């Protein structure tokens with residue numbers, strides 16, 4: 001993975017979070033409920049930062065993040081080397097070949113996700129939210145899972161916490177998305193906060 005790209009991924013996801021949450025008032029309402037309850041339930045009113053326990057309790061926030069990562073398909077392909085011949089549906093992938101796994105093909109598959117193009121954080125209710133799986137590879141999967149995944153999720157959570165508890169925003173211009181194949185904002189995304 002190109003390491004300069006690593007700086008781009010979290011900022012793209014933050015843009016997409018603002019866009020998705022802003023376009024879905026019910027999601028914003030549910031997020032605000034979760035984060036305002038955390039502030040209300042604090043015993044120590046001088047506390048300024050988020051505790052680990054509070055972070056772990058942010059279930060709906062994690063659902064919003066997973067849904068944003070699923071739809072973002074920010075990494076359109078990951079690679080694996082075939083160590084021994086593999087038979088799949090009558091074909092043989094010979095040892096030594098490089099295989100490109102295409103997470104968007106799974107993330108947007110109607111057989112795996114109902115209405116896959118719809119932003120619906122509630123689809124994650126009761127699902128595993130922390131690990132990669134055969135149907136969720138936004139941060140890859142297995143022993144080469146993204147080394148920055150937990151850091152990135154923490155960063156997005158803290159961002160969302162302050163966004164929904166302290167700020168209001170509106171879109172000024174832009175926000176269109178293209179995929180070539182990675183997600184891009186061709187006319188940027190400007191908000192007034």
Ligand code: HEM
Nearest residue numbers: 006009010074075078138139140141144145146147148152
């Ligand atoms: C927030 C957005 C990010 C996304 C969506 C993302 C996604 C991914 C994906 C899909 C892979 C390939 C995993 C695989 O082959 O199974 C990967 C690998 C990796 N990522 Fe991330 N990443 C993000 C942010 C970061 C950040 C911020 C860092 C570093 C601070 C980072 C460090 C790495 C490293 C070192 C690898 C290679 C791991 C290995 O091959 O063992 N990533 N990432």
